[in-house]
Amino acid sequence: MAQDFIDTIDQDIHSEPMILQMGPSHPATHGTVRFTLTLDGETIIKADTEVGYLHRGFEKEVENKTWTQAFPYTDRLNYVSPLLNNFGYALAVEKLLEIEVPDRCDWIRTIMGELSRLSDHLTCLGAGALELNAMTAFLYAIEGRELVWDIVEAVTGARMTVSYGRIGGVKDDLPENFGEMWQKARARILDIHATTHKLLSRNRIFLDRMEGTGVLTPDQAIAWGYTGPTLRSTGVAYDVRKDHPYFKYNEVDFTVPVGTRGDNYDRYLVRMEELVQSVSIIDQALEKMEPGPINTDDPRVMLPEKQKVYNSIEGMIAHFKIVFEGIQVPAGEVYSYTEGGCGELGFYIVSNGTGKPWKVHVRSPSFIHMGGIHKLLEGSMISDLIPTFDTINMIGGECDR
Amino acid sequence: MAKKLIDLVKRKHKDAVVDSHNRLGDDTVIIRPEHLIEIATTLRDDAGAKMNLLRDITAVDYLNRVPRFEVVYIFYSIELKHQLLVRVLVDEDSCKVPTLNEVYPIAGWLEREVFDMYGVDFTGHPDLRRVLLYEEFEGHPLRKDYAVQASQPRVALRARERDAVEEFKEYVQDERAKGSREQY
Amino acid sequence: MGLEHKIDESIAFTTKLDDAVNWARKHSLFQYPFVTACCGMEYMATAASRYDIARFGAEIPRFSPRQADLLWVVGTVNHKLAPFLRRIYEQISEPKWVISFGVCASTGGFYDNYATVQGIDKIIPVDVYIPGCPPRPEQVLDGLLALQAKIEEEPWLKYAYEEKRRMRESEGGIIEDAEPLFRKVDV
Numbered sequence: 001m002a003q004d005f006i007d008t009i010d011q012d013i014h015s016e017p018m019i020l021q022m023g024p025s026h027p028a029t030h031g032t033v034r035f036t037l038t039l040d041g042e043t044i045i046k047a048d049t050e051v052g053y054l055h056r057g058f059e060k061e062v063e064n065k066t067w068t069q070a071f072p073y074t075d076r077l078n079y080v081s082p083l084l085n086n087f088g089y090a091l092a093v094e095k096l097l098e099i100e101v102p103d104r105c106d107w108i109r110t111i112m113g114e115l116s117r118l119s120d121h122l123t124c125l126g127a128g129a130l131e132l133n134a135m136t137a138f139l140y141a142i143e144g145r146e147l148v149w150d151i152v153e154a155v156t157g158a159r160m161t162v163s164y165g166r167i168g169g170v171k172d173d174l175p176e177n178f179g180e181m182w183q184k185a186r187a188r189i190l191d192i193h194a195t196t197h198k199l200l201s202r203n204r205i206f207l208d209r210m211e212g213t214g215v216l217t218p219d220q221a222i223a224w225g226y227t228g229p230t231l232r233s234t235g236v237a238y239d240v241r242k243d244h245p246y247f248k249y250n251e252v253d254f255t256v257p258v259g260t261r262g263d264n265y266d267r268y269l270v271r272m273e274e275l276v277q278s279v280s281i282i283d284q285a286l287e288k289m290e291p292g293p294i295n296t297d298d299p300r301v302m303l304p305e306k307q308k309v310y311n312s313i314e315g316m317i318a319h320f321k322i323v324f325e326g327i328q329v330p331a332g333e334v335y336s337y338t339e340g341g342c343g344e345l346g347f348y349i350v351s352n353g354t355g356k357p358w359k360v361h362v363r364s365p366s367f368i369h370m371g372g373i374h375k376l377l378e379g380s381m382i383s384d385l386i387p388t389f390d391t392i393n394m395i396g397g398e399c400d401r
Numbered sequence: 402m403a404k405k406l407i408d409l410v411k412r413k414h415k416d417a418v419v420d421s422h423n424r425l426g427d428d429t430v431i432i433r434p435e436h437l438i439e440i441a442t443t444l445r446d447d448a449g450a451k452m453n454l455l456r457d458i459t460a461v462d463y464l465n466r467v468p469r470f471e472v473v474y475i476f477y478s479i480e481l482k483h484q485l486l487v488r489v490l491v492d493e494d495s496c497k498v499p500t501l502n503e504v505y506p507i508a509g510w511l512e513r514e515v516f517d518m519y520g521v522d523f524t525g526h527p528d529l530r531r532v533l534l535y536e537e538f539e540g541h542p543l544r545k546d547y548a549v550q551a552s553q554p555r556v557a558l559r560a561r562e563r564d565a566v567e568e569f570k571e572y573v574q575d576e577r578a579k580g581s582r583e584q585y
Numbered sequence: 586m587g588l589e590h591k592i593d594e595s596i597a598f599t600t601k602l603d604d605a606v607n608w609a610r611k612h613s614l615f616q617y618p619f620v621t622a623c624c625g626m627e628y629m630a631t632a633a634s635r636y637d638i639a640r641f642g643a644e645i646p647r648f649s650p651r652q653a654d655l656l657w658v659v660g661t662v663n664h665k666l667a668p669f670l671r672r673i674y675e676q677i678s679e680p681k682w683v684i685s686f687g688v689c690a691s692t693g694g695f696y697d698n699y700a701t702v703q704g705i706d707k708i709i710p711v712d713v714y715i716p717g718c719p720p721r722p723e724q725v726l727d728g729l730l731a732l733q734a735k736i737e738e739e740p741w742l743k744y745a746y747e748e749k750r751r752m753r754e755s756e757g758g759i760i761e762d763a764e765p766l767f768r769k770v771d772v
Contacts, residue, residue, distance in 0.1 A: 024666055026648075032621050056663060057699060057700040060699070080626060095425060161623060224507045225454065225507035333427075348475070361459045368457075368507060370510070371511065372506070396621065534665065552700070553699070556668050
């Protein structure tokens with residue numbers, strides 16, 4: 001009876017869906033993404049995602065540069081975890097060159113990669129908290145990230161866009177006081193982790209906004225190409241570090257956190273736990289690492305020692321050719337993949353035998369996640385868009401390349 | 402990795418495979434566009450393959466080769482942990498490939514990027530428009546015959562102009578030179 | 586229309602008023618962070634607790650152009666985004682300033698290709714350029730202080746002059762040797 005009355009009233013009120021642009025410049029979008037939302041009241045009926053507002057022509061640029069000159073461009077793909085991109089690209093080119101790097105280089109790459117992953121997760125948590133108006137958690141997370149960046153700066157020379165990886169090795173060895181710096185930072189980072197748990201994880205407002213919103217089932221996630229923490233939060237335990245180990249991930253002990261419900265809260269918890277696991281990986285790696293060479297000694301790839309460059313004609317010619325013509329990579333195609341900050345980061349590289357790449361394609365997790373995000377948004381409310389978009393962690397540089 | 406995926410594809414689709422190899426550990430089959438959907442369906446549904454994750458779709462422009470383009474599909478199975486690359490030969494003139502949107506939902510989004518950058522047309526696609534560039538852009542930038550710096554601005558670009566305030570300060574320069582006690 | 590619109594040329598030089606108004610303006614900048622790319626991370630770091638930007642008064646990000654007066658263009662702007670930047674700049678009311686943060690915003694950075702605008706001063710006028718890829722937070726604070734020094738030297742009638750400049754620009758006359766805005770008067 002009451003329902004009939006309400007139905008009669010609804011028929012008389014003329015309403016039509018409203019189209020709202022959440023435009024490219026929006027405080028709650030992690031990068032520049034434009035959502036065209038068709039709304040019925042507060043509910044999103046249809047969401048159209050438009051990316052490309054940070055398209056900088058990575059592939060076209062790299063086709064005109066040598067293999068080593070591509071490293072700064074790879075930094076700026078997933079700019080919160082630049083070392084992971086550097087090493088992913090180096091791994092792909094080394095696969096095509098069929099060269100092996102020494103053990104110490106693999107350990108260094110593991111350690112620096114996990115530091116970058118720490119930076120990525122701290123940024124995601126901080127920015128996510130900021131957009132839900134938890135400013136304190138943001139400041140704590142950024143303080144943690146500053147500590148990580150201090151260490152990265154001591155090793156590589158730059159805070160964020162480092163260009164540390166090289167084909168066949170890394171730029172420089174770790175400094176002697178790395179162990180001490182890490183001990184101090186580690187204590188503070190775990191402290192920040194515990195404080196963030198206390199601030200957010202059982203907070204009524206945080207739970208209301210994050211639990212039950214943005215739910216993804218495992219089949220949906222795989223069908224729409226999700227990988228990384230997003231896929232793991234639905235219950236599928238797929239982590240490239242465990243399934244296809246590279247660097248030294250098969251010599252360290254770590255667990256891969258897997259969620260159950262696939263909602264935003266699970267994605268938040270997965271990232272919080274991965275922080276702790278990354279800290280543990282770095283601890284174990286520092287214990288197991290042995291001194292040794294950090295670069296391969298293959299003369300096709302490595303610059304000769306400075307003594308030889310200045311004092312012998314062969315050294316000078318070798319140096320000249322590698323720098324000006326680029327490393328001569330044999331012709332062929334290869335697809336190599338690593339675990340990036342947001343998901344599986346892959347590089348599909350085509351070489352035509354010269355010193356410049358013919359094609360370097362990035363399998364970017366952020367771009368693929370944007371393809372399926374309308375499924376998560378349709379049917380929910382506008383305010384659920386914010387935590388969903390935060391925890392998917394789309395990084396603009398990687399999405400648009 | 403044994404070549405069981407390549408053997409599976411060759412067994413079920415006898416005349417589809419043009420070439421195959423296993424260089425550097427990447428199983429690859431090279432096919433023509435007509436057989437793409439059936440091969441993808443086999444890979445997804447067959448119990449020996451179970452390739453439920455479409456990792457990526459990309460294209461390569463081999464400039465002076467016939468056929469000019471190749472669209473590369475990377476399939477992966479999360480359970481069985483194996484991967485297959487399927488390379489589809491595409492001519493420059495026809496430049497058409499059937500869409501995989503029905504088999505893998507993410508394919509629609511990835512195909513839009515290949516269309517945007519290379520101009521390959523995906524027949525049967527529900528909504529084939531540009532994804533990284535804007536509607537007014539003409540041409541397909543990742544083709545090898547597109548110049549790197551050929552930009553197509555959307556807003557009329559301005560030449561640098563002097564600041565109004567700087568001009569005002571020059572105007573009052575004379576006053577200062579005359580020994581005025583005022584600051585301006 | 587205020588007093589400043591009625592003043593055609595500066596008849597009176599108002600120094601103490603300039604000082605007072607500029608002191609207030611430079612220490613209370615409301616910013617609109619137009620963040621696109623990697624530089625956004627350094628912007629976040631500058632605004633966070635270690636390299637506190639709040640001590641210079643520039644704390645609050647107002648995410649509406651109507652409520653802001655300092656436009657930070659942080660990161661690469663490409664041709665797809667250019668019309669949006671232009672529209673947001675036009676929506677901010679006078680007095681307004683623009684800081685171009687990072688080399689991609691200043692000159693296009695090392696992305697010299699079909700997609701990127703080679704410097705946002707090809708779209709909007711810029712007051713301070715902060716180079717760096719990304720600039721360190723100390724450099725950002727230096728840029729902010731340079732902007733504050735620039736604001737200090739402005740006449741408080743900046744409104745009127747900027748309007749004249751904008752009217753000239755909208756008439757299509759963006760030329761280096763255009764007619765000067767002020768004519769000399771022999772007194």
